[in-house]
Amino acid sequence: MTKQYKAQENLFKIGEILHIADDQEDESGNLNSILPDKKISRLTKVFKKLPEIKNYKFNNNEILLLGCAWYQLVSQRKQFFDPIELLEKIYGSRAVCIRNLPIITDLLNKNVFFTEKKQMIQKHNESDHLFSSANTQIQYNQYSLLENDVYFHRSFLSLLLNETENISENTDKPYTTNREFLKDWFSYVHHLWEFSMYDFTSRRYDSEMDQVASNDLMKTMQWETRIENRLKSTTMDLPLIDIVNEYHLDHNETVILAYLVKEDMEGNNVDTDEVIKLISRDHHEMYLHKQYISPDSKLARNGLIELSENVFFRSKGGELRISPDITRQIIMKTPVSDDERLSQILKGNEIFSLLEPSHTINDLILPDDMKKTIMTSLKRYEKNVDKTISGWKLFEGGTSTVGSTRKTTEPGLLMLFHGLPGTGKTFASAAIAQALGKKLLVTDMSRIQSMWVGESEKNVRRLFTIFERIVRRTDNPPVLLLNEADQFLTRRLSKTGSSVDVMYNTLQNLFLEAFEHLKGVMIATTNIRENLDPAFSRRFNLKLEFPLPEYLEREKLWKLHLPGSIPGAIDIDVKALARSYSFTGGQISIVVKNAATEAAGRKEKLQKLTQADIIKYSEIEMVSMFDRKKIKMGFYI
Secondary structure, eight states, X not given: OOHHHHHHHHHHHHHHHHHHHHXXXXXXXXXXXXXXXXXXXXXXHHHHHSHHHHTTOOOHHHHHHHHHHHHHHHHSOOXXXXXXXXXXXXXXXXXXHHHTHHHHHHHHHTTSEEESOOEEEEOOOTTSOTTOTTTEEEEOOHHHHTTSOEEEOHHHHHHHHXXXXXXXXXXXXXXXOHHHHHHHHHHHHHHHHHHHXXXXXXXXXXXXXXXXXXXXXXXXXXXXXXXXHHHHTOOSOOHHHHHHHHHTOOHHHHHHHHHHHHHXXXXXXXXXXXXXXXXXXXXXXXXXXXXXXXXXXXXXXTTSEEESSOTTSOOSSOEEEEOHHHHHHHHHOOOOOHHHHHHHHHTTOOSOEEEOOOOOGGGOOSOHHHHHHHHHHHGGGSHHHHHHHHHTTSSSOTTOOSSOSSOOOOOEEEEEEEESTTSSHHHHHHHHHHHTTOOEEEEEHHHHOOSSTTHHHHHHHHHHHHHHHHHHHOSSOOEEEEESOGGGSBOOOXXXXXXXXXXXXXXXXXXXXXXXXXXXEEEEEESOGGGBOGGGGGGOSEEEEEOOOOHHHHHHHHHHHSOTTSTTGGGSOHHHHHHHOOOOHHHHHHHHHHHHHHHHTSOGGGOSOOHHHHHHXXXXXXXXXXXXXXXXXXXXX
């Protein structure tokens, strides 16, 4: 016989005894005098010790009442019970029954019985969360029991019949699996969502709720109490609790996080207003609670949730979701690496290319003073320098924390590299990323600009939203490279005569706003500095012009692009080439690749690079230089 059947049998036997005794009522009207005390005592004792019953902490009189009701339900198919008639089965005298009505209210409070009439009183307390026991009280008035029947609560019947998991079952037992814990949380936020569907007038302060609303609120509170009780004895690590402790989240923030995980698992979109109402008791709180999902909120700043519009572009309403790696961490209990986070954030995105830089600062061929300037700027990422500068209050960020012990705020470092094509701007960007131990996240303006009105603005928002999300969610975010940014950083128009003019001004304003708040390392490259809007100047921490390489730099560039792995490269006269051609590094790279392609196409012993190959393709490259001329030499062999 299962435990549930044991409980059913005991209750039925108790009810049967009371039913028989009712037929043998003595003259005093008190059934206690003729009840078989030993048998009743044994049955009630066994019933109270049943594992699924112990949490209810029933006293003997409550068990007798339950037995009466259960017997009538099973044998007579009676579903509704008059409270006084039930009490009469034990006390006989109606006057005594009136005095013992609190027994019925205790069973109502334990969700064993249910009645149509009850009061749900909520006391406003700013320090309490939505459904804390401190601000919510359920009241059952005894006078209402004289007018209304009671019947078994569905949860108690489910327990007896072993149909579904009971909210009150195992509340004194610790969680043994993360799945078990999350199941309770998902049930809790589901009932919380159901209750949030009522108008605020149906769940107002200091007043009675209607029957349906109060029933739903009770279910919500039961799930919350269940979680709290089980956590008290739980010793295992639970990822959701780890995140709560790590980021110092309050109850409302935890509810938002759990709700977003549940909706994400079910593939549902979530609206911001939906989440705010979930944790609010009235319109006033709904307004105040917008802070929980604002771009500056703890959840957003730490990258736990993703807003449709980020810190750079504030907007009203919109969708939000939990960060994919947070869902995985909460569900799978596995740490997520930076590479995995980047992969999840960039998945399906065509704006960026993620590169692993191989060039080093030592490979960067620039004038010495320029290299020193770049290296000095990178010292902002050295902890001791950053801490000192932060202490001097020269800039925000660096070592300050944002409600989290997980990672420090990424310093903002914006650099503008300008100069003729091929002068090493992109090469330098990769070298800087490598020096910082970062990857390079590349985009160019051709991926952003669209022929469709409004699409370019959306792409700019997406660009900075995604990068801002990466900075918040990864310990070592990549360097952002905006290649060929000329067309979007040009001067704003004072007169806008067409929708296209308005669009370009809007785009430039978006860039200006994004640069103002950007954290992390960003490098923008442009070929024509003169066309840039002056407003962009103060947004960049460092602005460097990449000049045409001088003779010594050209010699180094030829050596860099002619490694010993190329057959014949060691015999190339790089000094003569450096004197002969005023090429940039980009042009030298093109010449070597074209010459090497021809050499690789030859057969056997002739399959090597020669000086003639290099000269041939250098002359071809000279034709495309337009305004630059070949340097005359005294001799050339």
